[in-house]
Amino acid sequence: MRLILLGPPGAGKGTQAVRLVEKHGIPQLSTGDMLRAAVAAGTPVGLQAKAVMESGGLVPDEVVIGIVADRIEEADARKGFILDGFPRTVAQAEALDRMLAAKGLKLDAVLELVVDQDALVHRIVRRAEEARAAGQPVRKDDDPEVFKTRLAAYNRDTAVVGPYYEKTGRLKTIDGMQPIDSVSEAMNRALGG
Structure with missing residues:
Protein backbone atom coordinates (compact mmCIF):
# COMPACT_ATOMS: atom_id res chain seq x y z
CA MET A 1 0.00 0.00 0.00
CA ARG A 2 1.48 3.32 -1.12
CA LEU A 3 0.03 6.31 0.72
CA ILE A 4 0.47 10.03 1.16
CA LEU A 5 -0.67 11.81 4.33
CA LEU A 6 -1.61 15.46 3.91
CA GLY A 7 -2.73 18.08 6.38
CA PRO A 8 -1.45 21.16 8.15
CA PRO A 9 1.07 21.01 10.99
CA GLY A 10 -0.55 19.81 14.19
CA ALA A 11 -3.32 17.90 12.37
CA GLY A 12 -2.15 14.53 13.71
CA LYS A 13 -0.33 13.12 10.66
CA GLY A 14 2.53 11.78 12.77
CA THR A 15 0.20 10.07 15.24
CA GLN A 16 -1.84 8.47 12.46
CA ALA A 17 1.25 7.47 10.47
CA VAL A 18 2.50 5.42 13.44
CA ARG A 19 -0.83 3.58 13.54
CA LEU A 20 -0.76 2.93 9.79
CA VAL A 21 2.82 1.63 10.03
CA GLU A 22 1.76 -0.82 12.73
CA LYS A 23 -1.40 -1.95 10.92
CA HIS A 24 0.09 -2.37 7.44
CA GLY A 25 3.76 -3.13 8.17
CA ILE A 26 5.02 -0.45 5.81
CA PRO A 27 7.52 2.31 6.63
CA GLN A 28 6.75 5.98 7.15
CA LEU A 29 9.09 7.96 4.94
CA SER A 30 10.12 11.44 5.96
CA THR A 31 11.95 13.44 3.30
CA GLY A 32 14.05 15.13 5.99
CA ASP A 33 15.17 11.76 7.38
CA MET A 34 15.79 10.44 3.85
CA LEU A 35 17.89 13.49 2.94
CA ARG A 36 20.03 13.12 6.06
CA ALA A 37 20.46 9.37 5.44
CA ALA A 38 21.43 9.88 1.78
CA VAL A 39 23.96 12.55 2.77
CA ALA A 40 25.39 10.28 5.50
CA ALA A 41 25.57 7.32 3.08
CA GLY A 42 27.33 9.44 0.46
CA THR A 43 25.00 8.35 -2.35
CA PRO A 44 25.23 10.36 -5.59
CA VAL A 45 21.91 12.06 -4.85
CA GLY A 46 22.99 12.54 -1.22
CA LEU A 47 26.16 14.28 -2.35
CA GLN A 48 24.08 16.64 -4.52
CA ALA A 49 21.80 17.38 -1.56
CA LYS A 50 24.77 17.94 0.76
CA ALA A 51 26.27 20.57 -1.53
CA VAL A 52 22.97 22.46 -1.70
CA MET A 53 22.30 22.17 2.05
CA GLU A 54 25.82 23.36 2.94
CA SER A 55 25.32 26.46 0.82
CA GLY A 56 22.09 27.19 2.73
CA GLY A 57 19.82 26.54 -0.26
CA LEU A 58 16.67 24.49 -0.58
CA VAL A 59 17.20 21.05 -2.06
CA PRO A 60 15.70 21.07 -5.59
CA ASP A 61 12.66 18.92 -6.32
CA GLU A 62 14.58 16.61 -8.68
CA VAL A 63 17.07 15.79 -5.90
CA VAL A 64 14.29 15.10 -3.39
CA ILE A 65 12.47 12.92 -5.95
CA GLY A 66 15.75 11.07 -6.56
CA ILE A 67 16.10 10.39 -2.84
CA VAL A 68 12.48 9.15 -2.62
CA ALA A 69 13.07 6.98 -5.72
CA ASP A 70 16.14 5.40 -4.11
CA ARG A 71 14.43 4.92 -0.74
CA ILE A 72 11.36 3.10 -2.10
CA GLU A 73 13.67 0.53 -3.70
CA GLU A 74 14.82 -0.62 -0.25
CA ALA A 75 13.44 -3.95 0.99
CA ASP A 76 11.20 -2.54 3.73
CA ALA A 77 9.38 -0.26 1.27
CA ARG A 78 8.80 -2.82 -1.50
CA LYS A 79 5.28 -3.67 -0.33
CA GLY A 80 4.43 -0.03 0.30
CA PHE A 81 5.17 3.16 2.20
CA ALA A 102 8.41 5.07 -14.51
CA LYS A 103 8.76 2.31 -11.89
CA GLY A 104 5.37 0.82 -12.80
CA LEU A 105 3.92 1.93 -9.44
CA LYS A 106 1.03 4.14 -8.38
CA LEU A 107 -0.34 5.63 -5.21
CA ASP A 108 -3.15 3.69 -3.57
CA ALA A 109 -4.54 6.70 -1.71
CA VAL A 110 -3.91 10.23 -0.56
CA LEU A 111 -5.40 10.84 2.88
CA GLU A 112 -5.91 14.45 3.94
CA LEU A 113 -6.64 15.32 7.54
CA VAL A 114 -9.03 18.27 7.44
CA VAL A 115 -8.94 20.38 10.59
CA ASP A 116 -10.17 23.69 11.98
CA GLN A 117 -6.99 25.76 11.87
CA ASP A 118 -8.17 28.23 14.51
CA ALA A 119 -8.77 25.30 16.87
CA LEU A 120 -5.24 24.02 16.10
CA VAL A 121 -3.72 27.39 17.00
CA HIS A 122 -5.77 27.44 20.22
CA ARG A 123 -4.61 23.90 21.05
CA ILE A 124 -0.95 24.87 20.56
CA VAL A 125 -1.33 28.03 22.67
CA ARG A 126 -2.95 25.98 25.45
CA ARG A 127 -0.23 23.32 25.27
CA ALA A 128 2.48 25.99 25.55
CA GLU A 129 0.71 27.61 28.52
CA GLU A 130 0.37 24.23 30.26
CA ALA A 131 4.08 23.49 29.74
CA ARG A 132 5.09 26.88 31.15
CA ALA A 133 2.70 26.47 34.13
CA ALA A 134 4.28 23.08 34.87
CA GLY A 135 7.75 24.63 34.73
CA GLN A 136 8.62 22.68 31.59
CA PRO A 137 10.26 24.10 28.50
CA VAL A 138 7.96 24.78 25.55
CA ARG A 139 8.84 22.58 22.59
CA LYS A 140 9.93 24.60 19.56
CA ASP A 141 6.99 23.16 17.57
CA ASP A 142 4.62 24.27 20.37
CA ASP A 143 5.72 27.91 20.31
CA PRO A 144 2.55 29.65 19.07
CA GLU A 145 4.44 32.12 16.83
CA VAL A 146 6.56 29.36 15.26
CA PHE A 147 3.42 27.30 14.75
CA LYS A 148 1.56 30.19 13.10
CA THR A 149 4.51 30.68 10.73
CA ARG A 150 4.48 26.97 9.82
CA LEU A 151 0.71 27.08 9.31
CA ALA A 152 0.99 30.13 7.05
CA ALA A 153 3.68 28.38 4.98
CA TYR A 154 1.44 25.31 4.67
CA ASN A 155 -1.52 27.45 3.53
CA ARG A 156 0.65 29.36 1.05
CA ASP A 157 2.56 26.42 -0.48
CA THR A 158 1.14 23.02 0.39
CA ALA A 159 -2.64 23.36 0.71
CA VAL A 160 -2.87 23.21 -3.12
CA LYS A 172 -9.83 10.90 0.59
CA THR A 173 -10.58 13.54 3.23
CA ILE A 174 -10.76 12.64 6.89
CA ASP A 175 -12.19 14.82 9.67
CA GLY A 176 -9.06 15.36 11.74
CA MET A 177 -10.94 17.07 14.57
CA GLN A 178 -12.38 13.77 15.80
CA PRO A 179 -10.79 11.85 18.68
CA ILE A 180 -7.58 10.02 17.65
CA ASP A 181 -9.22 6.56 17.56
CA SER A 182 -12.10 7.88 15.43
CA VAL A 183 -9.62 9.40 12.96
CA SER A 184 -7.82 6.04 12.75
CA GLU A 185 -11.12 4.23 12.13
CA ALA A 186 -12.07 6.72 9.40
CA MET A 187 -8.67 6.23 7.73
CA ASN A 188 -9.06 2.45 7.82
CA ARG A 189 -12.54 2.73 6.26
CA ALA A 190 -11.16 5.07 3.56
CA LEU A 191 -8.50 2.46 2.78
CA GLY A 192 -11.13 -0.27 2.55
CA GLY A 193 -10.18 -2.05 5.76
Whole structure:
Protein backbone atom coordinates (compact mmCIF):
# COMPACT_ATOMS: atom_id res chain seq x y z
CA MET A 1 0.00 0.00 0.00
CA ARG A 2 1.48 3.32 -1.12
CA LEU A 3 0.03 6.31 0.72
CA ILE A 4 0.47 10.03 1.16
CA LEU A 5 -0.67 11.81 4.33
CA LEU A 6 -1.61 15.46 3.91
CA GLY A 7 -2.73 18.08 6.38
CA PRO A 8 -1.45 21.16 8.15
CA PRO A 9 1.07 21.01 10.99
CA GLY A 10 -0.55 19.81 14.19
CA ALA A 11 -3.32 17.90 12.37
CA GLY A 12 -2.15 14.53 13.71
CA LYS A 13 -0.33 13.12 10.66
CA GLY A 14 2.53 11.78 12.77
CA THR A 15 0.20 10.07 15.24
CA GLN A 16 -1.84 8.47 12.46
CA ALA A 17 1.25 7.47 10.47
CA VAL A 18 2.50 5.42 13.44
CA ARG A 19 -0.83 3.58 13.54
CA LEU A 20 -0.76 2.93 9.79
CA VAL A 21 2.82 1.63 10.03
CA GLU A 22 1.76 -0.82 12.73
CA LYS A 23 -1.40 -1.95 10.92
CA HIS A 24 0.09 -2.37 7.44
CA GLY A 25 3.76 -3.13 8.17
CA ILE A 26 5.02 -0.45 5.81
CA PRO A 27 7.52 2.31 6.63
CA GLN A 28 6.75 5.98 7.15
CA LEU A 29 9.09 7.96 4.94
CA SER A 30 10.12 11.44 5.96
CA THR A 31 11.95 13.44 3.30
CA GLY A 32 14.05 15.13 5.99
CA ASP A 33 15.17 11.76 7.38
CA MET A 34 15.79 10.44 3.85
CA LEU A 35 17.89 13.49 2.94
CA ARG A 36 20.03 13.12 6.06
CA ALA A 37 20.46 9.37 5.44
CA ALA A 38 21.43 9.88 1.78
CA VAL A 39 23.96 12.55 2.77
CA ALA A 40 25.39 10.28 5.50
CA ALA A 41 25.57 7.32 3.08
CA GLY A 42 27.33 9.44 0.46
CA THR A 43 25.00 8.35 -2.35
CA PRO A 44 25.23 10.36 -5.59
CA VAL A 45 21.91 12.06 -4.85
CA GLY A 46 22.99 12.54 -1.22
CA LEU A 47 26.16 14.28 -2.35
CA GLN A 48 24.08 16.64 -4.52
CA ALA A 49 21.80 17.38 -1.56
CA LYS A 50 24.77 17.94 0.76
CA ALA A 51 26.27 20.57 -1.53
CA VAL A 52 22.97 22.46 -1.70
CA MET A 53 22.30 22.17 2.05
CA GLU A 54 25.82 23.36 2.94
CA SER A 55 25.32 26.46 0.82
CA GLY A 56 22.09 27.19 2.73
CA GLY A 57 19.82 26.54 -0.26
CA LEU A 58 16.67 24.49 -0.58
CA VAL A 59 17.20 21.05 -2.06
CA PRO A 60 15.70 21.07 -5.59
CA ASP A 61 12.66 18.92 -6.32
CA GLU A 62 14.58 16.61 -8.68
CA VAL A 63 17.07 15.79 -5.90
CA VAL A 64 14.29 15.10 -3.39
CA ILE A 65 12.47 12.92 -5.95
CA GLY A 66 15.75 11.07 -6.56
CA ILE A 67 16.10 10.39 -2.84
CA VAL A 68 12.48 9.15 -2.62
CA ALA A 69 13.07 6.98 -5.72
CA ASP A 70 16.14 5.40 -4.11
CA ARG A 71 14.43 4.92 -0.74
CA ILE A 72 11.36 3.10 -2.10
CA GLU A 73 13.67 0.53 -3.70
CA GLU A 74 14.82 -0.62 -0.25
CA ALA A 75 13.44 -3.95 0.99
CA ASP A 76 11.20 -2.54 3.73
CA ALA A 77 9.38 -0.26 1.27
CA ARG A 78 8.80 -2.82 -1.50
CA LYS A 79 5.28 -3.67 -0.33
CA GLY A 80 4.43 -0.03 0.30
CA PHE A 81 5.17 3.16 2.20
CA ILE A 82 3.62 6.23 3.76
CA LEU A 83 4.89 9.62 2.63
CA ASP A 84 4.40 12.23 5.34
CA GLY A 85 5.42 15.81 4.58
CA PHE A 86 5.91 15.16 0.88
CA PRO A 87 4.91 16.27 -1.69
CA ARG A 88 4.76 19.89 -0.50
CA THR A 89 3.93 21.46 -3.88
CA VAL A 90 1.98 20.53 -7.02
CA ALA A 91 5.28 20.38 -8.93
CA GLN A 92 6.54 17.78 -6.43
CA ALA A 93 3.26 15.84 -6.71
CA GLU A 94 3.57 15.77 -10.50
CA ALA A 95 7.23 14.70 -10.30
CA LEU A 96 6.31 11.97 -7.80
CA ASP A 97 3.59 10.67 -10.14
CA ARG A 98 6.07 10.57 -13.05
CA MET A 99 8.73 8.78 -10.96
CA LEU A 100 6.25 6.18 -9.69
CA ALA A 101 4.87 5.61 -13.21
CA ALA A 102 8.41 5.07 -14.51
CA LYS A 103 8.76 2.31 -11.89
CA GLY A 104 5.37 0.82 -12.80
CA LEU A 105 3.92 1.93 -9.44
CA LYS A 106 1.03 4.14 -8.38
CA LEU A 107 -0.34 5.63 -5.21
CA ASP A 108 -3.15 3.69 -3.57
CA ALA A 109 -4.54 6.70 -1.71
CA VAL A 110 -3.91 10.23 -0.56
CA LEU A 111 -5.40 10.84 2.88
CA GLU A 112 -5.91 14.45 3.94
CA LEU A 113 -6.64 15.32 7.54
CA VAL A 114 -9.03 18.27 7.44
CA VAL A 115 -8.94 20.38 10.59
CA ASP A 116 -10.17 23.69 11.98
CA GLN A 117 -6.99 25.76 11.87
CA ASP A 118 -8.17 28.23 14.51
CA ALA A 119 -8.77 25.30 16.87
CA LEU A 120 -5.24 24.02 16.10
CA VAL A 121 -3.72 27.39 17.00
CA HIS A 122 -5.77 27.44 20.22
CA ARG A 123 -4.61 23.90 21.05
CA ILE A 124 -0.95 24.87 20.56
CA VAL A 125 -1.33 28.03 22.67
CA ARG A 126 -2.95 25.98 25.45
CA ARG A 127 -0.23 23.32 25.27
CA ALA A 128 2.48 25.99 25.55
CA GLU A 129 0.71 27.61 28.52
CA GLU A 130 0.37 24.23 30.26
CA ALA A 131 4.08 23.49 29.74
CA ARG A 132 5.09 26.88 31.15
CA ALA A 133 2.70 26.47 34.13
CA ALA A 134 4.28 23.08 34.87
CA GLY A 135 7.75 24.63 34.73
CA GLN A 136 8.62 22.68 31.59
CA PRO A 137 10.26 24.10 28.50
CA VAL A 138 7.96 24.78 25.55
CA ARG A 139 8.84 22.58 22.59
CA LYS A 140 9.93 24.60 19.56
CA ASP A 141 6.99 23.16 17.57
CA ASP A 142 4.62 24.27 20.37
CA ASP A 143 5.72 27.91 20.31
CA PRO A 144 2.55 29.65 19.07
CA GLU A 145 4.44 32.12 16.83
CA VAL A 146 6.56 29.36 15.26
CA PHE A 147 3.42 27.30 14.75
CA LYS A 148 1.56 30.19 13.10
CA THR A 149 4.51 30.68 10.73
CA ARG A 150 4.48 26.97 9.82
CA LEU A 151 0.71 27.08 9.31
CA ALA A 152 0.99 30.13 7.05
CA ALA A 153 3.68 28.38 4.98
CA TYR A 154 1.44 25.31 4.67
CA ASN A 155 -1.52 27.45 3.53
CA ARG A 156 0.65 29.36 1.05
CA ASP A 157 2.56 26.42 -0.48
CA THR A 158 1.14 23.02 0.39
CA ALA A 159 -2.64 23.36 0.71
CA VAL A 160 -2.87 23.21 -3.12
CA VAL A 161 -1.63 19.60 -3.16
CA GLY A 162 -4.99 18.25 -1.90
CA PRO A 163 -6.97 19.71 -4.83
CA TYR A 164 -4.36 18.29 -7.26
CA TYR A 165 -5.01 14.78 -5.95
CA GLU A 166 -8.76 15.42 -5.75
CA LYS A 167 -8.79 16.07 -9.53
CA THR A 168 -7.17 12.67 -10.06
CA GLY A 169 -9.73 10.92 -7.83
CA ARG A 170 -7.15 9.73 -5.31
CA LEU A 171 -7.90 12.13 -2.42
CA LYS A 172 -9.83 10.90 0.59
CA THR A 173 -10.58 13.54 3.23
CA ILE A 174 -10.76 12.64 6.89
CA ASP A 175 -12.19 14.82 9.67
CA GLY A 176 -9.06 15.36 11.74
CA MET A 177 -10.94 17.07 14.57
CA GLN A 178 -12.38 13.77 15.80
CA PRO A 179 -10.79 11.85 18.68
CA ILE A 180 -7.58 10.02 17.65
CA ASP A 181 -9.22 6.56 17.56
CA SER A 182 -12.10 7.88 15.43
CA VAL A 183 -9.62 9.40 12.96
CA SER A 184 -7.82 6.04 12.75
CA GLU A 185 -11.12 4.23 12.13
CA ALA A 186 -12.07 6.72 9.40
CA MET A 187 -8.67 6.23 7.73
CA ASN A 188 -9.06 2.45 7.82
CA ARG A 189 -12.54 2.73 6.26
CA ALA A 190 -11.16 5.07 3.56
CA LEU A 191 -8.50 2.46 2.78
CA GLY A 192 -11.13 -0.27 2.55
CA GLY A 193 -10.18 -2.05 5.76
